[in-house]
Amino acid sequence: MADQPEKVSFIQRIKQIGQAFTFTAKRDKVFLPLVIVAILLPLIAVAALVTFTELGWWIIPVGILMSLLAMMIVLNLRVNKAVMNEAVGKPGAALALMDMIRGWTTTPAVQVNTHQDMVHRTISRSGVVLLAEGSPHRLKSMIAQEKKRVSRIAGNAPVYDYIIGEEDGRLSVRKLRSTLTKLPKNLTSKELAGLIKRLEAISARSAPIPKGPVPGNMRAPKGMHKAMRGR
Incomplete structure (x- = not known):
């Protein structure tokens, strides 16, 4: 959820x-x-x-x-x-950073495989953004599957996708915030609320997150993101 x-x-x-x-x-x-x-x-x-x-x-x-x-x-x-x-360079990096960006509603691991490659889905007035972490080769089909599923109910909302990483051709977590901030506002507040409800309805059918915590050395103290969010 x-x-x-x-x-x-x-x-x-x-x-x-x-x-x-x-x-x-x-x-x-x-x-x-x-x-x-x-x-x-x-x-x-x-x-x-x-x-x-x-x-x-x-x-x-x-x-x-x-x-x-x-x-x-x-x-x-x-x-x-x-x-x-x-x-930077750690599993769950994109998800951790999204928790600190105001105005985005994020659902983790809407697509996940046994290798723990993941696709997270986040929504704002800019539209739907799929953030993928893992092997680009394995992620291509996962992104395509989620993009197809989301597009069926997204209406006029655009669907963007990025593979997170520090290698060439990927979006660095250092540039994640600025990249999302530059996206145009494509939805009204009312349209966004409706889109969130429709996407939440399909989230129940998403694959479960694999067992095992995000590495502790990259996680900020519990609740810290909420304290700083939007300041």
Whole structure:
């Protein structure tokens, strides 16, 4: 079934942001220096305004809020890069990254074989995108089969397909976000909702995901993607 939004409490959100912070700090040497700069610059600017202008101390809370906002911007940018670097060349890379891209509804492993080659399906107002991971030779027939099945109910929605990988002729996970962002908006919100319902109806007949977890060394802490998604 496609990923559904989950309600997260304030405490859970704080914990998830903390996990994202720890995850990024362990993998990005420049992250902590950037965070320190992001926090200090607004505070220094506010201190200068208070000292050299007639602005009162009421502006200090504004500086604190600006520091927190700057820190979150740095965290969002660097955690995305850290997850992407971890994902490169590992199984499940495309699926892990799709969880961080807002506006896409993703169904994992709608086509899968015994070699654990997989085709994931993701949907947005741009249309349907099939993201394949594995051997290109084996994936060709899997992509064709899923494309044929989706096209029957997709209506006017275009169906794109990409084979994910770092070799020539494949789409690097580093370019996945930018590639999807550049796709034109082909559907209205109402058309998208109808398409999602139709595709969810056929997902029940999809092949099950093979047993065995995605390698742990490429996975961000549980819930971290949801904490950062859409920021």
